Amino acid sequence: MRAVAARGGQVSRAAVAAEVGLTRATVSTLVDELLAADLLVELGAQRPGTVGRPGTALALNATGAAGLGAEVGVDHLAACVVDLRGTVRARTQVEARNRERPAADVLRELATLVRQMTEEAAALGMRPAGLTVAAPGLVGRDRHTVLRAPNLGWEQVAVAELLAIPALPVAVENEANLGALAELWLGGHDDIADFIHVSAEIGIGAALVVDGRLFRGARGFAGELGHVPVRPDGPHCSCGAHGCLETYAGEEAVLRAAGIDPGQPDRVKALHTAAADGDEAALSALRAAGQALGIALSGAVNLLDPQAVVLGGPLAALAPWLRDAVERELAQRVTDRLWPAAGGVLVSRLGRHGVLLGAAYSAVRAVLDDPAGWAAR
Amino acid sequence: MRAVAARGGQVSRAAVAAEVGLTRATVSTLVDELLAADLLVELGAQRPGTVGRPGTALALNATGAAGLGAEVGVDHLAACVVDLRGTVRARTQVEARNRERPAADVLRELATLVRQMTEEAAALGMRPAGLTVAAPGLVGRDRHTVLRAPNLGWEQVAVAELLAIPALPVAVENEANLGALAELWLGGHDDIADFIHVSAEIGIGAALVVDGRLFRGARGFAGELGHVPVRPDGPHCSCGAHGCLETYAGEEAVLRAAGIDPGQPDRVKALHTAAADGDEAALSALRAAGQALGIALSGAVNLLDPQAVVLGGPLAALAPWLRDAVERELAQRVTDRLWPAAGGVLVSRLGRHGVLLGAAYSAVRAVLDDPAGWAAR
Known part of the structure; x- marks a missing residue:
């Protein structure tokens, strides 16, 4: 399954x-089992110009197992279906x-959206x-449980239990991790396979991937880039400290600096439009955010030595106005000159729905990791 | 071996x-092999007051396998021998x-010291x-090779080869990692098993231990805490950037702030004495270093979520004057309030020789991890 x-x-x-x-004999036996389980399909004769008996091509079955993803945002709910190939087949928000x-x-x-x-x-x-x-x-x-989600006002919410969706394995995961x-x-x-992924919705959401796996930290709190001090005597942050990254590059800070009402519905789009129109307040706000x-x-690269930093979520669309400043600081401050x-x-190519896609595809990954378990269900 | x-x-x-x-029979067979290999010793009757046939206690053999450690500092060389129990049996500097x-x-x-x-x-x-x-x-x-050691002026130095010590496995490791x-x-x-270890000699040396193992990063550069930005517009640093931790808490910065000549031989001891004597310049220099x-x-705790931060090497002895400021900043800035x-x-209890001890004991660890391999040598 992974090879395909x-x-x-x-x-x-x-x-x-x-x-x-x-x-080839062993592979054929395994392939027959996966075909019978509706996980693979045969696509007919492959490359007819090549020498020998034409083989049939194998592909992941786009109408076999599906992954469901759902997302609880501060001001939206969403759900989607992806197929084994990672293609979104249906989405609602x-x-x-x-x-x-x-x-x-x-x-x-x-739960209604999921149904x-x-x-x-x-x-x-x-x-x-x-x-x-x-x-x-x-x-x-x-x-199964959200321990704390301050932006939602949640404490100890038994998500899987409250969703009450029968006969379907349900898992909950932090949105930055899924992105x-x-x-x-x-x-x-x-x-x-080693990178820092940064997004920004209400706060700054970051997660660390090390050697192809999430780095969670001793108690699951790793990745709090938003509260790394940028200027220790800077503005007061909602977390109680001063000068955290979020006070410079969080959505509200950038919108205010750009002169856009953080309460308006299409605020990020408005910021994008203003920047694209060359509005000086917007450009300067984004440069300052990029610098922070x-x-x-x-600091994170000096500590962790990743291969890359990925700007994802809403930051991807804003990258044209952020990236220069981000790269300038990294070039000056990363000790490893190479x-x-x-x-x-x-810059992520997944667009704004990366988190939801990650949620749905993580259910698909479980099938790719254990096709026999899925076939037996 | 690990159980003992x-x-x-x-x-x-x-x-x-x-x-x-x-x-017990299987353990006795294994123990006999380890006794024969001089890795374990019997210590005679144990706890004579207890019920049953008095057993003999097992202990790691303090005169069996030894680990050798050596250290190249900017202004010193050192070597030592530790026994299987981790006790330093001889040391030279x-x-x-x-x-x-x-x-x-x-x-x-x-090589002379090692001999x-x-x-x-x-x-x-x-x-x-x-x-x-x-x-x-x-x-x-x-x-086997030091790729770069700017403080020594080394580039591509084949340490193991140049040492030319026959019949002994030689490994080279970064000093901060060994600390x-x-x-x-x-x-x-x-x-x-999850902590950030910070030391300070000429620069700031830090290393990350995650789940009981060194965290090296994608290319081996992880742990560069000394060049995490503290105040982005701060003093110029030797790395080319501004306001790195090293410009506030590196040895030279602290000594200058304390009014102590960074060129004098017993400089760290002089700083310690001045602080112990209540010298205001020294105390204020150490408070500022602790704050930085x-x-x-x-930032590192917010990113990595370790269980602890360990002040080691020369910082351990200075901890009485650093620790309050360090803890105050952490209490204000770490997002996880618990x-x-x-x-x-x-604060490390290993004293100034932690790095050398780590070097020697890493050779012992290889024996504990593979006693059969050692016995066969």
């Missing part, structure tokens, strides 16, 4: 055999003032393998 | 059997102006298992 997935599109049995180091109502109500509405997606999946001939819920907070080790995993799995950076981001990231050897500063 | 080592002193066969989950002469000359003198220690070990009835050399620079993946490993292995913090250290460490749950700010 890694090739993206289509691959022959012979190529799989060569890659995994098994005989609603605006919702989630700070202002009980968690149970939020999750009841989210819609389950029906969409069924209509497409797909069978959901699992659901992952992205939340802007700290998630318990059991992956980083989406980048790892589907970002198209093939040789990058570059200072905080320099640093951006492999990656440097990369 | 973990108990520190003496342990019965029955206790080992209970711990490793093997039968000489002053040397290592910046001012070729690496081959430095290593020729170091002295090998003779000491033989006189004590011990057999060296390996030598680890600590160097203040970046070490190649082969662990951290010494703390992990012998620091006496039993439940701390606390700011940089706050942070110092397990460890917090710890």
